Amino acid sequence: MTHAVALDPAQHQALRILTSRGAAWGDEAMSALVVPNEFRAVQACYPIVFEPTANGSFQPVALFGLEPGQNLFLGLNGWDAPCLPMSVERQPFLIGRAGDQLSVHVDLAHPRISQTHGEPVFDAMGMPGPYLERITALLGALHEGVQQLPAFIDALLAHELLESFVLDITDADGSTSRLAGYYTLHEERLAALDGRALTALHHAGHLALIYMVLASTAQFPALIERRKRRQTGLA
Template sequence: MSNPPMFGSVVPLDRELHKKLHLRTDLSTVDKIKELNSLFLTTVEFSEACKEFPIVFVRVGEAPKDGGKQAVAPLVVLGLKPGHNLFIKDGVWTADYAPAYVRRYPFMMAHIDDQGNMALCFDDQWAGFSETEGSALFAEDGQATEFLVNAKNFVESYERETERTRAACHELVQLGILQDMRFESSDEAGHKVDVDGFMTIDEKKLAELDDATIVRLHRNGLLALLEMHRISLGNMAKLAQLQLARKD
């Protein structure tokens, strides 16, 4: 099982093995994301995220050997250079919105076998876990506590939204309305920021879609998502100014 960003060691939660486990929720996870310049974003989050961050699309996975189109996924951009998260200052998250990817930590749903079965897992390297401090995950009778039930409900909801996001991105790929883009910016002193490797909506191809397709995209919510994506790109210039101000 490969570990996604933030997670050190993903372990399935077991009511017997981990019956004494507690979790402190007062510990900051900022150090886990301070070097992440982007994070996966579900489509349901676009409306909030577009107010502060650029939302872009990137190719994911391997290109199909049969010549099919490669899958894409939406990312929220947090920095314009590898290892730079511009929304963390002095160890504090400065944005108003925090992506659900971060808020679910230290839990996640993960595949546990080749049959596609999934289970609630946790990062057993996270310092917040112990057998003495914080909220208990299991009661004395072995049943999940209300704290754990709420955590499980959140990550299960996140997983459902992830599947909806994959379906939405698949439709965008099939329509062929995404294009490779490059962003460039500079300050008065001539310092430059160049970013590539991402995709955005191709306005020309979108405008060329037939009326029936446009109506379908409006009714299934994709047209609204594309507009939020388009609006979010205005935040790229704001990030560039933050990056240039750092001079690193």
């Protein structure tokens, strides 16, 4: 249950944020939303796939695990990857509205909230500290990326470039499991697009994003290997 309120230096002067990574702080998630302006960094660490949304569309997510509640990048030393998706890093902050203006909100029910430990949000004068300044910039970038998503998804759907897939996984003990429910890009349909369609995708900025998503699928073997190491107690 969340308790999101507008961030207020008068009310939240003593607020601190625990920045360690682990299940105790809400990081044990299988996936997280990613947005176009971070695809370049994300694709080097995680597979990017698409999941259906409640409104009948799709959203891109980075996969951290191969079953619900599993994050194979979490270990004794925190999060084992150089790139942290913005939708993860910004927690417990989010973008809200104060009238017609966007503003920084905070989820006071989030496990990262503290009054005694962690990064201070405001300084002694009630001004934003370095941590909050970085989070504010990150929220701005995340908001910008979210605004780019509808046009990108619409382009994929217009060219019928999304297809469902299943991934059969051989576990460390020789048994098999299956990842299903997600969508990926249809490479044959992409290859069959004519020059006019490819040019339109390029000019809209979508073609580079498509190739980044395709490149990210190379991370599946490494993700499966992480799972096997976890199963054998090596990670």
